[in-house]
Amino acid sequence: MQGNLWGIFFDLEEDCQLVLRRRPRIVSNQLLNIREWPEDGDWQNVDMDKVVFWVQAHGLSTPYLNWENAPTIANKIGDYLDTDRASRLEAFRRGYLKIKVNIVVSHHLPAWFFLKIAIGRKEWIQFKHNKLPMVCYNCGRIAHDFKNCMQPKAFVYSLIGKVVPMNGPWIKSEVPM
Numbered sequence: 293m294q295g296n297l298w299g300i301f302f303d304l305e306e307d308c309q310l311v312l313r314r315r316p317r318i319v320s321n322q323l324l325n326i327r328e329w330p331e332d333g334d335w336q337n338v339d340m341d342k343v344v345f346w347v348q349a350h351g352l353s354t355p356y357l358n359w360e361n362a363p364t365i366a367n368k369i370g371d372y373l374d375t376d377r378a379s380r381l382e383a384f385r386r387g388y389l390k391i392k393v394n395i396v397v398s399h400h401l402p403a404w405f406f407l408k409i410a411i412g413r414k415e416w417i418q419f420k421h422n423k424l425p426m427v428c429y430n431c432g433r434i435a436h437d438f439k440n441c442m443q444p445k446a447f448v449y450s451l452i453g454k455v456v457p458m459n460g461p462w463i464k465s466e467v468p469m
């Protein structure tokens with residue numbers, strides 16, 4: 293259609309829904325950004341700078357492990373779309389919320405944030421992304437390789453005051469904390 297943009301058509305609606313559900317797609321370590329065809333057919337105006345990701349939010353204490361909190365947490369990293377609507381028991385058992393978000397691909401991937409739960413009390417919430425393509429552990433962007441990264445390495449202060457790199461393999465859901 294235009295540059296790196298393709299229109300993909302399906303005979304069956306269910307095939308289309310399956311492909312949309314399984315986003316994002318990684319092909320040869322590159323991100324294939326799949327967006328819904330706009331109802332008005334105006335594909336030139338689809339925002340291809342945003343990508344749908346499933347993200348895990350770790351570090352929430354038990355009262356917050358509730359999918360009703362998902363929109364608030366999702367807003368820290370992008371636009372909230374949905375959750376897997378796991379029961380409280382299931383969320384407690386696995387220890388995280390699973391949230392579907394629209395993330396701006398050219399920004400660095402949000403790896404964590406502090407959730408204020410009471411005056412003077414904060415919780416360190418760590419995000420882990422499902423099916424992440426090649427990601428730059430220097431600056432946390434997915435659009436380039438760290439060998440070509442001109443950005444300074446990003447660091448954060450942890451709860452115990454230690455300086456730690458912001459990004460690393462742990463931002464992938466397949467890698468343990």
Ligand SMILES: [Zn+2]
Nearest residue numbers: 428430431441
């Ligand atoms: Zn980088």
